[in-house]
Structures are given as structure tokens and as C-alpha cells.
Amino acid sequence: MKEDSYLLSVENLGLKRSSRDILTHVNLHLRPGEVHGLLGLNGSGKSSLAYALMGSAGYEPDEGVIEFAGRDITHLSITERARLGLTLAWQEPARFEGLPVGAYLALGAKDQNRESVAAALEAVALAPAAYMKRPLNHTLSGGERKRIELAAVFAMGARMVILDEPDSGVDMLTLRDVAALIKSMAAQGRSVLLITHRDEMITAADSASLMCRGTIVFRGGPDEVRQYYDKRCRMHGGALGAQPWQRDSAGWSIPT
Amino acid sequence: MKTASKPLHRGRAEAEPAWRKEFEAILEAYGRAGGDPAALKMPNVATLVVSSNRVLVANEIPGVRFEAEELPHGVRARILVAPDAHIDKTVHLCFGMLPAEGEQEIIAEYDIGSGAQVEFLAHCTFPNAIHLKHMMDARIHVGTGARMIYRESHYHGTEGGIEVLPKAKVTIDEGGSIVTTFSLVHGRVGKLDIDYDVAAAKGSVAELTTKAYGQSDDVVRVSETLHLNGEGARGLTKTRIAVRDRAISEVFTTAEGNAPFARGHMDCTEVIRGGATARNVPVVLVRDDRAHVTHEAAIGTVNHKELETLMARGLDEEEAVDIIIRGILQE
Numbered sequence: 001m002k003e004d005s006y007l008l009s010v011e012n013l014g015l016k017r018s019s020r021d022i023l024t025h026v027n028l029h030l031r032p033g034e035v036h037g038l039l040g041l042n043g044s045g046k047s048s049l050a051y052a053l054m055g056s057a058g059y060e061p062d063e064g065v066i067e068f069a070g071r072d073i074t075h076l077s078i079t080e081r082a083r084l085g086l087t088l089a090w091q092e093p094a095r096f097e098g099l100p101v102g103a104y105l106a107l108g109a110k111d112q113n114r115e116s117v118a119a120a121l122e123a124v125a126l127a128p129a130a131y132m133k134r135p136l137n138h139t140l141s142g143g144e145r146k147r148i149e150l151a152a153v154f155a156m157g158a159r160m161v162i163l164d165e166p167d168s169g170v171d172m173l174t175l176r177d178v179a180a181l182i183k184s185m186a187a188q189g190r191s192v193l194l195i196t197h198r199d200e201m202i203t204a205a206d207s208a209s210l211m212c213r214g215t216i217v218f219r220g221g222p223d224e225v226r227q228y229y230d231k232r233c234r235m236h237g238g239a240l241g242a243q244p245w246q247r248d249s250a251g252w253s254i255p256t
Numbered sequence: 257m258k259t260a261s262k263p264l265h266r267g268r269a270e271a272e273p274a275w276r277k278e279f280e281a282i283l284e285a286y287g288r289a290g291g292d293p294a295a296l297k298m299p300n301v302a303t304l305v306v307s308s309n310r311v312l313v314a315n316e317i318p319g320v321r322f323e324a325e326e327l328p329h330g331v332r333a334r335i336l337v338a339p340d341a342h343i344d345k346t347v348h349l350c351f352g353m354l355p356a357e358g359e360q361e362i363i364a365e366y367d368i369g370s371g372a373q374v375e376f377l378a379h380c381t382f383p384n385a386i387h388l389k390h391m392m393d394a395r396i397h398v399g400t401g402a403r404m405i406y407r408e409s410h411y412h413g414t415e416g417g418i419e420v421l422p423k424a425k426v427t428i429d430e431g432g433s434i435v436t437t438f439s440l441v442h443g444r445v446g447k448l449d450i451d452y453d454v455a456a457a458k459g460s461v462a463e464l465t466t467k468a469y470g471q472s473d474d475v476v477r478v479s480e481t482l483h484l485n486g487e488g489a490r491g492l493t494k495t496r497i498a499v500r501d502r503a504i505s506e507v508f509t510t511a512e513g514n515a516p517f518a519r520g521h522m523d524c525t526e527v528i529r530g531g532a533t534a535r536n537v538p539v540v541l542v543r544d545d546r547a548h549v550t551h552e553a554a555i556g557t558v559n560h561k562e563l564e565t566l567m568a569r570g571l572d573e574e575e576a577v578d579i580i581i582r583g584i585l586q587e
Contacts, residue, residue, distance in 0.1 A: 054568055056564055057560070057564070077567070078567035079570060079572045079573065081568075082569060083570050087568050087569065087570075092561075096580065096583050097586075098582070098583035098584060099579065107579070108571070152569065
């Protein structure tokens with residue numbers, strides 16, 4: 001499936017690490033302004049796909065093509081991809097010794113003035129006066145750093161944002177906050193790839209996919225995917241690394 | 257020539273155009289080194305300005321006295337803070353050389369009287385250095401219960417043709433404290449060889465922080481020794497060095513726990529890139545079973561995740577590395 005109207009087009013993407021298949025035959029397409037939810041259990045390959053899309057070291061695909069805004073970006077650097085308008089909010093944000101929050105946000109911001117940086121902080125419910133000058137290091141909680149990471153991609157004004165588990169590992173960041181931010185970005189015409197293992201999160205999406213064993217096993221509307229996940233997957237969620245789907249001649253299924 | 261107890265810059269500008277020209281030039285260099293030139297002109301701020309072997313300004317205030325003597329290749333200076341004097345405004349020191357070649361030797365003696373509190377901000381600026389040597393030989397005495405903060409920032413220009421040898425022997429009396437920060441993170445380092453030796457008496461505190469950013473063929477060598485001689489003396493060395501290209505960093509720190517309940521810690525982080533080399537050799541020496549001395553060291557490249565995060569914001573790799581390193585050095 002290939003259309004000129006897609007902002008992101010991933011065709012038959014494959015990635016091996018130490019001879020092990022991490023991603024196999026991944027196909028994914030996003031239109032401008034579309035919010036797509038990518039759901040899957042822990043270890044299903046969601047974050048690996050995010051890193052491969054962003055061009056992280058060690059995640060260079062072995063096969064397939066990634067196109068963004070009509071350009072083949074499969075072998076471009078992270079910087080080149082970012083400058084084309086693709087960015088990623090990491091599941092576990094980095095810490096930066098000695099770098100104040102305001103300066104960090106301004107580094108990649110579309111408008112580097114104080115007002116736009118402050119607006120990005122407000123978009124994630126952080127008071128600018130309290131955070132602008134704070135160092136982005138261990139003195140901030142995980143939840144605060146998560147919000148700041150989201151503020152950074154918001155400030156950047158990228159054409160497409162990959163949010164890798166924006167709701168994980170935080171106690172303060174509510175689903176409502178994340179959903180509001182996603183809607184705000186979509187309203188600005190930006191695409192969002194929302195990666196999550198919480199099925200309730202994908203209600204914020206326009207479309208969704210379900211990932212297992214490094215590939216997409218089901219796609220549809222958010223409710224469809226959620227129901228499919230609820231019936232066939234949720235019971236396996238407690239076992240870390242559980243990947244219940246198997247592929248046979250008929251396609252992907254969960255053996256009974 | 258000996259100068260003391262007089263604000264040399266007042267009234268001299270009009271009479272001595274050569275002095276004025278040099279003073280203005282050193283002010284400009286001071287500003288480039290990160291200093292605030294206006295501070296060097298304030299009558300209520302204690303200020304000592306030395307250019308090559310000339311004392312341009314020795315502005316004293318109550319509680320702070322300078323005795324300076326010009327030598328063939330430098331200056332001998334005594335900096336005296338009266339007992340129990342609490343100096344509200346930071347004392348500004350400026351040591352510099354404008355020529356591209358030459359030698360400057362500063363022999364300094366700091367005597368911080370008992371119970372005094374003072375903060376120094378020293379800027380050492382050599383903006384045009386091509387073949388230049390700067391030696392600082394300091395003896396620092398911190399009296400009983402006195403508190404001294406000493407921050408020294410260097411700017412060496414872009415050529416790297418400079419050799420800087422700061423040497424200090426520090427004695428801290430009972431209950432006194434000294435906190436020093438040496439910073440050389442802008443421009444080229446050239447060759448830097450720091451040698452600090454601190455003897456800490458009962459209940460005293462010493463904190464030494466060194467930050468440097470070496471590039472090209474710069475060499476950074478730091479040697480710091482803490483003798484925690486008194487009961488309950490505490491000492492910390494904190495070293496943050498980044499080297500890239502072919503630069504070399506060598507850090508030798510020693511902490512001696514020589515008395516009951518002495519506490520010492522050495523913390524060294526060195527970041528390397530390209531063909532640079534970094535070495536850390538901590539020595540822990542404990543002579544009392546109630547003393548406790550620790551060290552931690554990390555040498556490696558910039559954090560991979562930090563690098564990729566900044567690149568994902570559109571910065572190229574070199575820009576990202578520079579920001580990460582400057583952040584580490586700034587903290």
C-alpha cells in the first residue's frame with residue numbers, strides 16, 4: 001500500500017539483532033494529522049520500531065523502506081530525520097547535567113523565544129516559572145522528566161511525533177493530560193504515533209495497530225483493536241515477555 | 257616597586273594614557289573571559305588587577321588589604337583579610353597578559369583571618385597567547401572558623417600556545433573552610449598542570465572543584481591532595497574534564513584520612529571523544545580506623561541517549577556533543 005498522501009510509509013521493515021528477529025515485515029502508514037495508536041504487550045517490538053523509525057544506533061533495518069514526507073529516510077541520520085520533521089519522545093527520557101529545562105526546550109524549539117518555551121511547559125501542566133531554570137537532572141522526578149520530554153517534542157513543532165509509552169512509569173501524568181496534548185498536536189496538523197501497552201490509551205487515536213513478536217498482527221479502528229486486544233491479549237499481559245501470537249499459513253493467531 | 261593601601265586606578269587615567277590603554281585592554285579581555293568589567297571599576301569592591309608584571313589596580317576596602325610587589329616577570333602579592341571581617345561584595349582578582357609571548361609568575365599569599373568570611377572571583381585571561389607561560393604559586397591560610405570561597409576562571413584564547421601552572425599549598429585551621437572552583441572551559445587549554453595540596457585541621461572543610469575542556473592537542477593534568485589531619489575534617493575533590501581530538505587528561509587525586517572521623521571523597525568524571533586520552537589515578541590513604549575515604553570515577557564518551565535525544569531535536573552530532581559536555585562542565 002503506497003499513497004502520495006502518506007506522511008510516513010513503512011514497507012516490509014525487518015530488523016535483526018544478534019541473528020534474532022526483532023522486527024519482521026512491518027508495514028505502517030500515517031497520514032498528515034493522523035493519530036495512530038500502536039498497542040502491544042511488553043517486548044512486542046514497539047520501542048524497537050520507534051528507534052528504527054528515528055534512526056537510532058543499533059536499530060538500522062536489515063530490510064524494508066521507511067519513507068517520510070516523500071523521501072526515503074531508511075539510511076538517514078537521526079539529525080537528518082529530525083530536520084525533515086520527525087522526532088521521538090523517549091519512554092525513559094535522558095537526563096542532562098547542567099542543562100536548564102528552558103534551555104533544553106529551546107534547543108529544538110521551532111520558535112526559540114521564552115513565550116513558546118513557556119507555552120510548551122504549560123501544555124504539559126508544568127508552571128514555567130518553577131521549571132525554566134531547573135537543571136534537567138536527577139533532581140527532577142521521573143514524572144517531571146516525562147512531561148518535559150513531551151514539552152520538548154511539542155515545542156519542536158515537528159510534522160510527526162513518535163510518543164513511546166508517554167503514560168508509563170509516571171504517577172502524576174494522567175491519561176487525560178496525554179490525550180489533551182495529542183489532540184493539541186493533531187489539531188495543529190501534526191501526526192502522532194502513540195506507542196502504548198495500555199489499551200485505554202488508544203482511544204485518543206484515529207486508527208490503531210496491534211503488535212506482537214515484532215510485527216503488526218491486527219489493525220483497525222481504536223475500538224476494534226482494543227476489543228481484539230481485550231479478548232485475545234489482556235490475559236497474557238501479566239507475564240513479561242509473553243507474546244501469545246503465532247504465525248501459521250493462515251496468518252497470525254493465538255493458539256488455543 | 258611596592259604598592260599598598262591605595263586605589264591605583266583613581267586619578268591615574270588622565271595622567272597616564274599608557275596605563276589607561278592597558279587597563280582598558282585588560283578590562284576587555286576580562287569581559288571575554290566571562291568577568292564583569294564594571295566590577296573592576298567599583299570603588300566599594302576590593303579589586304586587584306595585574307597585567308604582565310604591572311599592578312594596574314589595587315583597590316582596597318575595609319577588611320581587605322593588598323600588598324603587591326612587581327617582579328621582573330610577574331608580581332608578588334599578599335592578600336589579607338582581617339579577622340572577623342565579613343566581606344559582603346566578592347573580591348575581584350584579574351591576572352592577565354595581553355602579549356602573545358612571554359612569562360608571568362604570580363607569587364600569592366592569601367591570609368584569611370580567624371572568623372573572616374570572603375569570596376574571591378579570579379579571572380585569568382591570556383587572549384592572545386601563542387607562546388606564553390603563566391605560573392601561579394599560592395600559599396593560602398584559612399584561619400580558625402574562617403570561610404573562603406575562591407572561584408577562578410581562565411580564558412586562554414584560541415591558539416593553545418600557553419602553559420599554565422597553578423600551584424597552591426593550603427592550610428585550614430580548626431573549623432575553617434575553603435571552597436575552590438577552577439574553570440577552563442572556553443577557548444583552548446594549551447597545557448594545564450594544576451597542583452593543589454590541602455592540609456585540613458580539626459572540623460575544617462575543603463572542597464576543590466576543577467573543570468576543563470581540552471581540545472586539539474591540549475594537555476590537562478590535575479594533581480590534588482587532601483590531608484585530612486584533624487578530627488572530623490572533611491574534604492572533597494570533584495573533577496570534571498572533557499577531552500576531544502588528541503587532547504590528554506590526567507587526574508591524580510589523593511585523600512588521606514589521618515584522624516578520627518575524617519571524611520574524604522574523590523569524585524572524577526572524564527568525558528572523551530575521538531582520539532583523546534583520559535586517566536584517573538585516585539589514591540586512598542587511611543591512617544585512622546575511624547576515618548573514611550572513598551572515591552568514584554567514570555571515564556567514557558558522552559551518554560548515548562543524551563546524544564540521540566538532542567539529535568532527535570535537530571542538532572547535529574558535534575553540536576549535541578558540545579552541549580552535553582558544556583552541561584557536565586557547568587554543573
